[in-house]
Amino acid sequence: MTMRPSLRKFALTTHVTFSVGWIGGVVVYLTLGVAAVTSQDTQTVRAAWTAMELTGWFAIVPMALASLLTGLVMSLGTKWGLFRHYWTLISFVLTVLATVVLLLHMRDVSFLAAVAQEAEGARLEELGGDLLHPGLGLVVLLVIQVLNVYKPRGLTRYGWRKQQEQRTVRQP
Amino acid sequence: MSQTPVKPDRESPPSTPRWVKVLAIIALIVVLLIIIALVTDLGGPHGPGRHMPSGEPAGYIAAIGHGGQQL
Numbered sequence: 001m002t003m004r005p006s007l008r009k010f011a012l013t014t015h016v017t018f019s020v021g022w023i024g025g026v027v028v029y030l031t032l033g034v035a036a037v038t039s040q041d042t043q044t045v046r047a048a049w050t051a052m053e054l055t056g057w058f059a060i061v062p063m064a065l066a067s068l069l070t071g072l073v074m075s076l077g078t079k080w081g082l083f084r085h086y087w088t089l090i091s092f093v094l095t096v097l098a099t100v101v102l103l104l105h106m107r108d109v110s111f112l113a114a115v116a117q118e119a120e121g122a123r124l125e126e127l128g129g130d131l132l133h134p135g136l137g138l139v140v141l142l143v144i145q146v147l148n149v150y151k152p153r154g155l156t157r158y159g160w161r162k163q164q165e166q167r168t169v170r171q172p
Numbered sequence: 173m174s175q176t177p178v179k180p181d182r183e184s185p186p187s188t189p190r191w192v193k194v195l196a197i198i199a200l201i202v203v204l205l206i207i208i209a210l211v212t213d214l215g216g217p218h219g220p221g222r223h224m225p226s227g228e229p230a231g232y233i234a235a236i237g238h239g240g241q242q243l
Contacts, residue, residue, distance in 0.1 A: 090195065152191050154189035154191070155185075161185075
């Protein structure tokens with residue numbers, strides 16, 4: 001089922017908005033993570049962890065889920081399909097992977113944000129920040145972004161079979 | 173680096189593009205590094221314990237739940 005051009009444009013705008021919002025949210029999270037690692041001020045570290053938890057649950061997670069959903073709508077509602085081209089398939093797999101890791105990791109972030117509110121002095125310093133997960137996540141999101149913009153060539157076996165079927169139907 | 177476009181053969185499925193192979197190798201290396209880091213505890217344990225001096229977050233949160241006493 002292919003979407004009408006006006007609907008396709010609306011869906012694309014929505015998908016780009018959520019996807020870029022997801023990247024922006026992760027950049028904000030990383031900035032707060034750097035503040036939590038580098039600051040010597042107790043209030044700053046506590047505030048950073050609280051903000052990281054809020055940013056994660058109320059900005060990054062909704063953006064990730066919305067991006068995954070709108071991405072599915074875009075792939076299934078256009079000529080690209082979900083499994084026909086390598087770039088759509090890899091984008092989908094990486095998005096699912098990033099979303100699952102995000103949801104699992106956010107439970108740890110909530111726990112550590114609670115700890116940060118209670119910890120003092122050296123214990124608070126040892127809490128550190130959270131740079132590894134968002135750092136790797138940002139790299140994955142940028143790879144997805146590049147794939148979605150450049151749309152590199154390459155049909156999967158499934159895509160090739162579908163293409164052959166369509167050609168056969170057109171040339172009986 | 174230039175890639176010569178290959179005309180698709182209608183009799184056989186197209187071969188996997190080079191960029192997919194490169195991406196797969198990079199992904200494999202990253203996954204192996206993550207597995208090695210998890211197995212060897214390189215850089216500390218995974219999860220909240222990584223941020224805890226004792227490495228036991230459960231005890232820490234239990235202490236918080238009982239009046240905010242530190243371990």
